[in-house]
Amino acid sequence: MNRRIFLRQGSLTGLSLSVLSLAACSAPADQTPAAAGAAEVASGDASATPETADFALLELTLAELQDKMTRGEMTSRDITELYLNRIEALNRQGPKLNAVLLTNPEALDLAAALDQERKEGKIRGPLHGIPILLKDNIDTADQQPTTAGSLALAGHRAKQDAFIVEKLRAAGAVVLGKTNLSEWANFRSTRSTSGWSSVGGQTKNPYILDRTPSGSSAGSGAAAAASFCAAAIGTETDGSIVSPASCSGLVGVKPTVGLWSRAGIIPISATQDTAGPMTRTVHDAALLLGPLAGPDPRDPATKAGTGKAAPDYTTFLKSDALKGQRLGVEKGHLTGSSEAVPLLLAALEVLKAQGATIVEVEVEKLTDPLGQAEYDVLLYEFKDGVNQYLATAGAQVKTLADVIKFNTENKGKAMPFFQQEILEASEKLGDLKTPAYQTALKKSQGGARAALDGVLSKNRLAAIVAITNAPARCIDLINGDSGGGPGFSSPAAMAGYPHVTVPMGQAHGLPVGLSFVGAPWQEGPLLGLAYAYEQASKKRAAPQFKGPFVG
Numbered sequence: 001m002n003r004r005i006f007l008r009q010g011s012l013t014g015l016s017l018s019v020l021s022l023a024a025c026s027a028p029a030d031q032t033p034a035a036a037g038a039a040e041v042a043s044g045d046a047s048a049t050p051e052t053a054d055f056a057l058l059e060l061t062l063a064e065l066q067d068k069m070t071r072g073e074m075t076s077r078d079i080t081e082l083y084l085n086r087i088e089a090l091n092r093q094g095p096k097l098n099a100v101l102l103t104n105p106e107a108l109d110l111a112a113a114l115d116q117e118r119k120e121g122k123i124r125g126p127l128h129g130i131p132i133l134l135k136d137n138i139d140t141a142d143q144q145p146t147t148a149g150s151l152a153l154a155g156h157r158a159k160q161d162a163f164i165v166e167k168l169r170a171a172g173a174v175v176l177g178k179t180n181l182s183e184w185a186n187f188r189s190t191r192s193t194s195g196w197s198s199v200g201g202q203t204k205n206p207y208i209l210d211r212t213p214s215g216s217s218a219g220s221g222a223a224a225a226a227s228f229c230a231a232a233i234g235t236e237t238d239g240s241i242v243s244p245a246s247c248s249g250l251v252g253v254k255p256t257v258g259l260w261s262r263a264g265i266i267p268i269s270a271t272q273d274t275a276g277p278m279t280r281t282v283h284d285a286a287l288l289l290g291p292l293a294g295p296d297p298r299d300p301a302t303k304a305g306t307g308k309a310a311p312d313y314t315t316f317l318k319s320d321a322l323k324g325q326r327l328g329v330e331k332g333h334l335t336g337s338s339e340a341v342p343l344l345l346a347a348l349e350v351l352k353a354q355g356a357t358i359v360e361v362e363v364e365k366l367t368d369p370l371g372q373a374e375y376d377v378l379l380y381e382f383k384d385g386v387n388q389y390l391a392t393a394g395a396q397v398k399t400l401a402d403v404i405k406f407n408t409e410n411k412g413k414a415m416p417f418f419q420q421e422i423l424e425a426s427e428k429l430g431d432l433k434t435p436a437y438q439t440a441l442k443k444s445q446g447g448a449r450a451a452l453d454g455v456l457s458k459n460r461l462a463a464i465v466a467i468t469n470a471p472a473r474c475i476d477l478i479n480g481d482s483g484g485g486p487g488f489s490s491p492a493a494m495a496g497y498p499h500v501t502v503p504m505g506q507a508h509g510l511p512v513g514l515s516f517v518g519a520p521w522q523e524g525p526l527l528g529l530a531y532a533y534e535q536a537s538k539k540r541a542a543p544q545f546k547g548p549f550v551g
Contacts, residue, residue, distance in 0.1 A: 055082075055086055055227060056082060057079065057082050057083065057086075057227060057230075058227050058542060059227060059280060059542050060227075060230075061280065061281050061283065061284055062126060062127070062130055062230055062231065062279075062283075062284045062287050062288075063126070063283065063284075063287075065079055065129075065130060065230055066126060066128070066129075066130070069118065069128075069129055075111070075112075075115045075129075076111040076112075076114045076115050076118075076128075076129030076130075076131075076174060077108055077111040077112045077115055079111070079129070079130075079131060079230075080107050080108055080110075080111040080131045080174055080176065081108060081111075083131050083176060083227075083228060083229055083230075084103055084107065084108075084176075086226075086227065086228055087100050087103060087177070087223075087228050090226060090228070090545070091228070094545070095204070095206070095209055095545040096204070097203065097204050097206055097209075097222055097223075097226055097228075097545075098180060098200065098201055098202060098203050098204060098219075099179055099180055099203050099204075099206075099213070099218070099219040099220075099222035099223040099226065099228060100133065100177050100178070100179055100180065100219060100223055100228060101136050101147075101149075101177070101178045101179060101180050101199065101200045101219065102144060102145075102177055102178055103176060103177035104140075104142065104143070104144055104174075104175050104176055104177050104178075105143050106142060106143065107131065107174055107175070107176050107177070110174050110175070111129060111131070111174045114128060114129045114172055114174065115129065117172075123172075124170070124171055124172030125171050125172060125291060126287045127168070127171040127172050127173040127287065127288070127291060128171070128172030128173075129172060129173075129174065130172070130173050130174065130230045130231070131173070131174040131176040131229050131230050132168060132173045132174065132175060132176060132229060132230060132231055132232065132233065132288075133176050133177055133178070133179050133219075133220060133223050133224070133228065133229040133231075133232040133233070134165070134175060134177070134178055134179065134220075134232070134233050135178070135179050135181050135217050135219065135220045135232070135233060135234050135235055135275075136148065136149060136178040136179060136180065136181055136199075136200075136219070137149075137181060137185055137235060137265055137266040138162045138164070138165060138178075138233065138235070138264065138265050138266075138275065139158035139160065139161060139162040139165065139264035139265065139266075140158060140161055140162070140165055140175060140178075141157075141158050141159060141160050141161045142157075142175070143157070144157070144175075144177070144178055145157050145178075146158050146178070146266065147197075147199050148181070148183065148184050148185065148197075148266045149180065149181045149182065149183035149184065149197025149198065149199045149200060150183055150184055150197070150198060150199065150403065150407075150414075151198045151199060151406070151407075151410060151413060151414045152395075152396070152397045152402070152403045152406040152407060152414070153199075153395050153396075153397065154199055155396075156393065156394070156395040156396070157394075158264065158393070159392075159393075159394060160264060161264060162261075162263060162264025162265050163260075163261035163262075163263045163264055163296045163298060163299065164233070164260055164261060164264075164265075164275055164292045165264065167291055167292045167293075167294065168233075168291070168292060170291075171291040171292075176229050179217075179218075179219030179220045179222075179223050179232060180195065180197055180199075180200035180201075180203045180218060180219035181195075181197060181200075181203075181215070181216050181217060181218060181219055181220075182194050182195055182196060182197065182215030182216035182218055182240075183196065183197035183198055183199075184266075184268075184423070185215075185216040185235065185237060185240060185266070185268055186215040186216035186240065187216075187237070187268050187378065187382060187422055187423075188418070188420050188422055188423055189418040189419050189420060189421055189422055189480070190421060190422065190480075191418040191419070191479070191480035192215075192418050192480055192481065193212070193417065193418070193475060193476060193477050193480050193481060194212050194213065194214050194215030194216065194218055194244075194481050195212060195213045195214070195215055195216075195218030195219070195222075195244075195475070196417070196477065198413060198414045198415070198416075200219070202475060202477065203218040203219050203222050204222065204475070205222065205247060205248065205472050205475075205510075205543075206222050206225050206226040206248065206543035206545055207225075207248070207249065207472075207506075207509055207510055207511060207543045207544070207545075207546065208472070208509055208510060208546050208547075208548065209545060209546065209547055209548070210474060210475055210547075210548045211247075211471075211472035211473065211474060211475065211510060212247065212472045212473055212474070212475050212481065213244055213247060213248060213472070214239075214243040214244040214246070214247040214248075214469070214472060215240060215243070215244065215481075216235070216240040216244075217232075217234025217235060217236070217240050217241050217244045217245075217278065218244050220232035220233060220234040220244065220278050221234065221244030221245055221247065221248040221250055221252075221278055222244070222248055224248070224250055224278050224279060224280060225248035225249055225250055225280070225542075225543050226543055226545075227280075227542070230284075231277060231278065231279045231280075231284055231285075231288055232277075232278045232279075233275055233276070233277060233278065233288075234252070234275065234276060234278045235265060235273065235274065235275045235276070236254045236272075236273070236274060236275075236276060236489075236493065237268045237269050237272045237273050237378065237493065238272060238374070238378075238489050238490055238493035238494070239469070239487065239489030239490070239493065241253070241254045241276045241278060242254055242468050242469075242489050242499055242501040242513065242515065243468065243469050243487070243489060244278070245278050245468070245501050245513060246468035246469050246501050246503075246511065246512060246513030247469070247471075247472040247510070247511060248511060248543070249503045249506075249511035249513075249539075249540055249541060249543070250278050250279060250280060250501075250503070250513075250540075251277075251278070251279050251280065251281060251282050251284070251285045251500070251501065251502050251503070251530065251534070252276065252277070252278050252285075252500070252501045252513070253276045253277050253278075253285050253289060253498070253499075253500050253523065253527070254274060254276050254489075254492065254493070254498065254499040254500075255274050255276050255289065255293075255498055255523055256274075256305065256308075256496060256497060256498045256520045256521050256522075256523065257271065257272065257273070257274050257301055257496035258274075258299075258301035258302050258303070258304045258305040258496075259274070259289075259293050259302075259305050259308065259309060259498075259521070259523065260274055260275050260276065260292050260293055260302075261294070261295075261296035261298065261299040261301075261302050262274065262275070262299050262301070263296055263298030263299045264298075266386070266389055267381075267382070267385030267386060267388075267389060268378055268381065268382050268385065269377065269378050269381040269382065269385070270301070270381050270384070270385055271377065271381065271441065271445055271496065272377075272378070272381075272493055272494065272496060273385075274496075275292075276289075277289055280540060281534070281540070282317065282500075282502060282527055282530050282531040282534050283314060283317055283531065285500075285527065286312075286313035286314045286316070286317055286527050286531075287313075287314060289313045289523060289527075290309060290310060290311065290312055290313050293305070293309035294309060305521065308521040310523070310524045313523065313524055313527055315524075316524040316525060316527050316528035316531070317527060317528055317531040318528060318531070318532065319531070319532055319535050319536075320354070320355070320532065321525075321528035321529055321531060321532040322351060322354035322355050322356040322529060322532040322533065322536075323354065323355030323356075324355055324356075325355070325356045325357070325462040325463075325529065326356070326357045326359060326459065326460050326461050326462060327351060327356050327357070327358055327359070327461060327462060327463055327464070327465050327529075328358075328359050328360070328361035328363075328455060328456075328459050328461045328463075328464045328465070329344075329348060329358055329359070329360055329361065329464070329465050329466065330361065330362070330363055330364060330464065330465070330466035330467075330488060331360040331361060331362050332362065332364050332365070332486070333466050333467045333486045333488070334360070336485070336486065338467075338470045338485035338486055339470065339471055339485075339507030339508065339512075340467045340469075340470045340471060340485060340486060340507065340512045341467070341486075343467075343504050343505040343506075343507065343512050343514075344466075344467050344504070344514070346504075346505065347465075347504040347505070347514050347533070347537065348465075350533060350536050350537050351465070351533060353536070354532055354533070354536050358465075359459055359461070361455050361459060361461075361464060362455075363451055363452065363455055363464060363466075363491050364488075364491070366447070366451035366454075366455075367447070367448050367451050367490055367491045367494065368490075370443060370444050370447045370448060370490075370494060371490070373439075373440040373441075373443040373444040373447070374440075374444040374490070374493075374494050376436070376437070376440035376444075377437065377440045377441050377444050377445070379422070379425055379426045379429055380426070380429050380430075380431075380432060380434065380436075380437040380440070381432070381437075382400075382422075382426045383400050383426040383427060383429060384431060384432050386399075386400045386403070387399050387400055390402070390403075400423060400426065400427050401427055403423060404420060404423050404424060404427060407420050407423070408420075417477045417478065417480075418480055444494050445494055445495065445496065447494070448490075448491055448492075448493075448494035448495035449495045449496075449497075451491065451495075452464070452491055452492070452495050452497055452517070452519075453519070456518070456519055462518065462525060462529060463516045463517060463518040463525075463526055463529055464491075464515075464516075464517045464518070465514060465515060465516055465517075466486070466488035466514075466515045466517070467485075467486045467487065467488060467512065467513075467514070467515070468487065468488060468489070468501040468512070468513035468514065468515045469485070469486070469487035469488070469489070469512075469513070470485030470486055470487065470512065471485075471506075471507045471508065471510035471511075471512055472510050488515045488517070489515075491517060492517045495520075496520065497517060497518065497519065497520050498517070498518055498519075498520065498521075498522060498523045498526055499515060499516070499517050500515070500516045500517075500523075500526045500527060500529075500530045501513035501514065501515050501516075501530075502514055502516070502530045502533060502534050502539075503534075503539040503540045503541075504533075504537065504539050505537075505539045506539075506541065509544075509546060511541075514530075514533065516529050516530050516533075
């Protein structure tokens with residue numbers, strides 16, 4: 001979830017968001033045993049460790065890994081074992097990134113079986129033998145639990161793979177494990193800390209360890225950035241793929257709602273939720289996007305996407321894709337004191353040098369007033385979606401009311417830092433036939449679509465570009481997330497439209513992403529634009545696991 005939504009609802013309403021301070025973060029003074037691993041914010045500089053300098057798979061792309069297997073230089077089992085060893089060395093030890101909740105005990109066996117298929121001449125495609133990490137709100141029908149980071153779901157094992165996991169396995173990928181996340185996908189408290197869950201504690205940013213990895217796909221972002229996997233999958237309602245991707249120097253794709261099925265994913269919103277790729281390159285994201293798309297009877301939203309997915313999204317990736325294209329830049333992001341602004345201005349020069357025409361547009365003044373309506377929609381849809389999921393999940397909790405009761409009865413472990421006022425507010429609401437819900441949905445989704453459609457059409461734009469979000473703020477488990485400058489997740493999130501973010505540089509060692517937002521089902525052209533920018537700018541840089549920034 002995008003923290004700007006919650007800031008608009010609480011005591012900070014009406015106040016401007018503070019610009020990120022790049023002074024050293026202060027770790028909480030009191031760490032309760034109930035929050036094991038929650039805030040072991042490291043000090044010093046861990047950048048020179050052998051694990052970071054000499055890892056054989058560091059920054060390797062999916063194509064490079066596939067080539068190694070094709071040439072017989074490595075097997076899928078070799079690759080999987082190397083990633084498992086790296087997770088062991090850096091996730092709970094060393095910098096203690098805390099990005100991975102658990103690894104799949106069957107991963108090596110799965111990889112070995114795929115190696116045998118390769119020996120027999122059966123290659124399923126570009127994902128064959130590739131280890132992928134999943135956010136822990138995505139069901140897997142195996143030994144791995146699916147918890148959404150909540151102790152109320154600890155130990156819960158799904159009866160059936162999520163649809164996208166079925167597709168992932170069919171494509172030959174190795175399900176490597178589950179990543180940590182902001183609990184309930186950051187929809188529990190207005191004072192929550194991104195990347196913290198009662199199951200997994202606090203995920204760190206691999207660039208500077210006391211900075212937020214952003215939420216809610218925090219573990220997926222940090223793990224992919226740190227080369228814990230070949231690629232990761234996150235989920236987004238508003239900002240939860242693109243924001244952690246931006247903060248971890250990744251390419252993140254929030255597809256059009258309905259391109260990927262949501263069946264088997266613990267929900268927030270039926271109208272805004274989607275899963276998507278989080279990778280180190282645009283090409284990797286394109287390779288992952290296509291095989292997981294497709295209609296699913298368990299998710300009615302995919303019906304609208306029938307025939308809309310490209311057979312191969314890599315065909316859109318051309319280095320001259322920006323030539324002759326008109327791009328709108330969010331005017332509100334061109335000025336201000338955020339460290340992200342100079343990076344955007346430099347990115348615009350790269351876009352223009354590649355043949356794009358840049359025009360100033362104002363989307364946020366049209367969509368920012370929709371924030372309260374969006375929040376209301378999510379409150380209604382969360383209760384409905386979670387109750388539907390839990391009714392058949394076989395977990396110890398059967399309803400949202402049960403979750404609230406569990407948290408209250410286990411407050412010391414489940415709520416050591418912040419409460420559950422969002423869960424409680426959602427529980428008090430009626431069903432989706434309530435007129436207030438219908439009004440809010442029309443205003444939020446309808447208003448965002450009208451705004452984006454109007455700006456894109458009026459200005460004859462291929463896409464709108466903006467700062468994905470400002471450099472990562474400090475982790476603060478006592479006060480929760482704070483405002484951090486510009487961000488651009490909400491327009492596409494409310495509309496259900498595609499959004500791609502790609503690295504555009506760093507501010508004081510903290511990555512910042514450039515957003516490309518376009519019309520529905522236009523993932524291919526958007527990836528093409530992002531790829532052309534990526535190839536011209538080359539702003540991706542591997543993390544160094546540095547200790548606190550001290551100015």
